[in-house]
Amino acid sequence: ATALAVFSSDALSSVSYATEAILTILVLGGSVALGLSLPIAAAIAGLLLIVGFSYRQTIHAYPQGGGGYIVTRDNLGDLPGLVAAGALLIDYVLTVAVSISAGVAAITSLATNWGFPTLRDHAVEIALVCILIVTIANLRGAKESGFIFSIPTYAFISGILSMIVFGIAHDLMFGADPVVHSIDPDIPPTGEVLSLWLILRAFAAGCTALTGIEAISDGVQAFKPPEARNAAITLTLMISLLVTMFLGITWLAYTHQAVPNEFTHETIVSQIARTIFGVGPLYVFIQIATALILVLAANTAFADFPRLASFLSRDRFLPRQFSSRGDRLVFSNGILVLGLCSAVLVVIFQANEIAMLPLYAVGVFTSFTLSQSGMVRRHFRRKQPGWHYSAMINGIGATLTGIVLVILMVTKFVHGAWMVITAIPILVMVFRAINQHYQRVAEQLSLSGAILPPELRRHTAIVLVSGIHRGVLPALQYARSIAPDNVTAVYVDLDPEATAKLRQRWQNWGCDIPLVVLESPYRSLINPILRYIEEVESRYGDDVITVILPEFVPARWWEHLLHNQTGLLIKTALRLRGTVVTSVPYRLAR
Amino acid sequence: ATALAVFSSDALSSVSYATEAILTILVLGGSVALGLSLPIAAAIAGLLLIVGFSYRQTIHAYPQGGGGYIVTRDNLGDLPGLVAAGALLIDYVLTVAVSISAGVAAITSLATNWGFPTLRDHAVEIALVCILIVTIANLRGAKESGFIFSIPTYAFISGILSMIVFGIAHDLMFGADPVVHSIDPDIPPTGEVLSLWLILRAFAAGCTALTGIEAISDGVQAFKPPEARNAAITLTLMISLLVTMFLGITWLAYTHQAVPNEFTHETIVSQIARTIFGVGPLYVFIQIATALILVLAANTAFADFPRLASFLSRDRFLPRQFSSRGDRLVFSNGILVLGLCSAVLVVIFQANEIAMLPLYAVGVFTSFTLSQSGMVRRHFRRKQPGWHYSAMINGIGATLTGIVLVILMVTKFVHGAWMVITAIPILVMVFRAINQHYQRVAEQLSLSGAILPPELRRHTAIVLVSGIHRGVLPALQYARSIAPDNVTAVYVDLDPEATAKLRQRWQNWGCDIPLVVLESPYRSLINPILRYIEEVESRYGDDVITVILPEFVPARWWEHLLHNQTGLLIKTALRLRGTVVTSVPYRLAR
Numbered sequence A, B: 001a002t003a004l005a006v007f008s009s010d011a012l013s014s015v016s017y018a019t020e021a022i023l024t025i026l027v028l029g030g031s032v033a034l035g036l037s038l039p040i041a042a043a044i045a046g047l048l049l050i051v052g053f054s055y056r057q058t059i060h061a062y063p064q065g066g067g068g069y070i071v072t073r074d075n076l077g078d079l080p081g082l083v084a085a086g087a088l089l090i091d092y093v094l095t096v097a098v099s100i101s102a103g104v105a106a107i108t109s110l111a112t113n114w115g116f117p118t119l120r121d122h123a124v125e126i127a128l129v130c131i132l133i134v135t136i137a138n139l140r141g142a143k144e145s146g147f148i149f150s151i152p153t154y155a156f157i158s159g160i161l162s163m164i165v166f167g168i169a170h171d172l173m174f175g176a177d178p179v180v181h182s183i184d185p186d187i188p189p190t191g192e193v194l195s196l197w198l199i200l201r202a203f204a205a206g207c208t209a210l211t212g213i214e215a216i217s218d219g220v221q222a223f224k225p226p227e228a229r230n231a232a233i234t235l236t237l238m239i240s241l242l243v244t245m246f247l248g249i250t251w252l253a254y255t256h257q258a259v260p261n262e263f264t265h266e267t268i269v270s271q272i273a274r275t276i277f278g279v280g281p282l283y284v285f286i287q288i289a290t291a292l293i294l295v296l297a298a299n300t301a302f303a304d305f306p307r308l309a310s311f312l313s314r315d316r317f318l319p320r321q322f323s324s325r326g327d328r329l330v331f332s333n334g335i336l337v338l339g340l341c342s343a344v345l346v347v348i349f350q351a352n353e354i355a356m357l358p359l360y361a362v363g364v365f366t367s368f369t370l371s372q373s374g375m376v377r378r379h380f381r382r383k384q385p386g387w388h389y390s391a392m393i394n395g396i397g398a399t400l401t402g403i404v405l406v407i408l409m410v411t412k413f414v415h416g417a418w419m420v421i422t423a424i425p426i427l428v429m430v431f432r433a434i435n436q437h438y439q440r441v442a443e444q445l446s447l448s449g450a451i452l453p454p455e456l457r458r459h460t461a462i463v464l465v466s467g468i469h470r471g472v473l474p475a476l477q478y479a480r481s482i483a484p485d486n487v488t489a490v491y492v493d494l495d496p497e498a499t500a501k502l503r504q505r506w507q508n509w510g511c512d513i514p515l516v517v518l519e520s521p522y523r524s525l526i527n528p529i530l531r532y533i534e535e536v537e538s539r540y541g542d543d544v545i546t547v548i549l550p551e552f553v554p555a556r557w558w559e560h561l562l563h564n565q566t567g568l569l570i571k572t573a574l575r576l577r578g579t580v581v582t583s584v585p586y587r588l589a590r
């Protein structure tokens, strides 16, 4: 039972914005067009049933849990698998940005009806704080208590279902009151012609209702045994609830003439709930439950994103930093990247979830289509008993989601989907470049055929100094000890006055090490040093040359920012040319 | 003549938003209140004249150029100087953000009247691109050609003056037509009570007209000799132009009933210009000249900010990275910080310059008040001929700007000035912390009383390995050469399988160096290493211990991101405890 709550928050929470997404498009066709929301919602509900049915197959085929990446890569190969992975990573970022923004919208709508309309002006800040809290909670790895997690989900389901039942009953008996707006929304009197294009756009917008339904098939192994069977039952239950709530909300929005209001930014659910229940405890309950289930939905992405990233990293398509090398900080990098990316999206879109929706759903439908196609291929390969039937179901799912994907890409392209459609191939190219890199490195580091390098002959040491002070002395001593017969100190002359002073003090404190002063006609620090090292290398070709850097270590962490930036630059330049560098630290006490 | 153009763009450009700032506040009191714009503007014009007169004194006292920081620190001491510096740094950031946003508003207003109202939706993106361009131009250090710079300034002055003359003449002969709006602005019918508070707020808003007039006294040395006299003449000319244009625009706004329009976001100057000239070439000329002079105003901050930062850095109140160590990249860091901070402001305020104005002017009035007070103190100290008269002028200036500063802080506090008022003391604390740090370091590194550290006895080497491959061999050889009689290789066991494989291969490739495998019960990498080093230190107390890290150097720059993050972490940890670390790089060919 808690499994339903944990895995379905992402899917069920979508009903809080899916209807609004449809109406936002239809309203462009004037108030006449709004009636079309019902047939469009019915078409989406049909799609939901078919895709859900198709996903049952995946659950039975991958009882150990099969995300879009694994199912696709397994059955269709690397490239389609990487496309699915890129699409899913993007979709997880959008899940966080959309869900948090929609949650904030639920709260600001509540505030507006309580007489605080100005809270809406701080939507971006509130959303960023929410993302920060969820990120930190996930970084600290709070044990996910299924029980606590189930409360908002059940509260949301019961709140929305009561609203639908009570609302429809009330409407039948007394007729439906239209929503009253504090500021009237702007409905274009004639508007865009009500075209097939507009209907397709509205349908595409409503397809966000399907986002999140893949969660159960990704996490089959978390169910009680028999896992596959329980997961399939949960999936059926979830799809039924999703269809009921989505159709119910759309119906009530129609009968109560709810429309998106660009001035108050009040959500459709808030408009309906207060019209049916009045601004009382039931209304408040629904708004808070909506906000909480949306935060929960965002939270699921914080488990999914790092997991997918670690799969990709394990397969060497993402940097090793995303995979656990057994460290406690397993998923930290994935969590941080997800938190950061979603925060950037929230700022760019000013926490307006409706504006983000054109980017959403494209990724998840890409993954739907690919993984269903993968399932079809699998059935054809394995030809297990009853494979014809299963292949047909997955084939219908793949075809339908593929058609919807094309509709999504075409209708949403100029409204933002182009960003996702461009980003997916770029991500795939990055994945492949990383993979090729790791392969090249492994080949070059292989010991097969290697020979031991020759014994080292003599050491030559070069100490880089930027002056003479206590922090330099240990480095000079160290240099003398490793290369007693060939050590020089090198200084770059940027200011004749300072140079003269250094020369003079070197007599007393230079430890008898010869001081070489380099001219720098272009006032650069690094070039003269690199040129000098080259010269030394050609002179003492057989020696191993060590560059020694005195570094002082400040006592406080922030003080490091004030120092050693040049030292870092020099070390990087020397590393690139393959020179041995030794840091001799000098710790400051305070 | 070009001096006027270069130094006055910041000051003169303010007239493009100062009137609008006043009207934005007054409109809250209903359309009746709008008539108060004239007396308020007159009061601000008076203030302008007095402050300008007071600044003439500074010009004569500091012919080598005296910014607020130098004049204040010179006469009142460190702390007030730092307050002035902090206030000015913030104001430079706001100069860029406000000017660029206002420039974009001029262009989007033009676009709206050409039938492209949707350009306004991309104001943030356009503003960010402008900031990027100005930042890059300043980083590349394009020679500032006074001639090219003077074109927008003169175009702006002549455009605005013609509009004022033609407008007033036309009004006198034919009467003034009210501005026609495509969407009517929202004027509250009764609105806030027209209170003294509202009038003070409107006055405070209009004080943005004074921003930028300090530029001439900051740059006296750039004038032709006699510098002080030419600068003073230029200042007088600039103040006259500023007063004329500001009063003229406010007058025309009044007679043509121009009001800020929150729907079209059309600027007041655009409303007036198109009402007087129609949407023709003259209107286009004014809008483009306005946009260009505002970009120029932003550009001046890109010279001022890095210069002030380098003064502060020279006095050790900011990190050394901001002062020229004779490098060609003198001001790069200051330019980058300014570009970044102003870009952040533009995003936060969505390129709405009117929303940023409550933050603006607070900083510059702080600097006005402090530097004028400093001048008073100076006169009292030096008692040069005529000092009574000069002290009186500066005293009046200081008192007036001080009073206005209090008005600004009180009336604008909740509308955003609190951010500046909080940020200034924080900046001052940062300045002082940095200064104390540099002092502490200098004391601790001083050679007075130092004794040469003892000769180093024997070397102990520890090679950290994460496996055995070609990249490790040179590090093992290096370790053997510096510490032939005491070297070990250290490996942290995170995975028993990998460890067994390593032990086996070590037989062939380990160069006869003993391999120490550390257990890591908590799966951490760094803690076992640090514990081992401590143990070795206590065992071989007299030795110098060198930790040797094999590092391989990828062939492409981006590949570095995929490696050595753990190495970096280890190096940092070792540096903090004062351990000598040697990197032995192994370069990959591809």
Ligand SMILES: [K+]
Pocket: A010, A011, A012, A013, A014, A015, A208, A209, A210, A211, A212, A213, A242
């Ligand atoms: K859903």
Ligand SMILES: [K+]
Pocket: A010, A011, A013, A014, A095, A211, A212, A297
């Ligand atoms: K969702």
Ligand SMILES: [K+]
Pocket: A010, A091, A092, A095, A211, A212, A364
């Ligand atoms: K999702």
Ligand SMILES: [K+]
Pocket: B010, B011, B012, B013, B014, B015, B208, B209, B210, B211, B212, B213, B242
């Ligand atoms: K000004």
Ligand SMILES: [K+]
Pocket: B010, B011, B013, B014, B095, B211, B212, B297
């Ligand atoms: K200004």
Ligand SMILES: [K+]
Pocket: B010, B091, B092, B095, B211, B212, B364
């Ligand atoms: K300024």
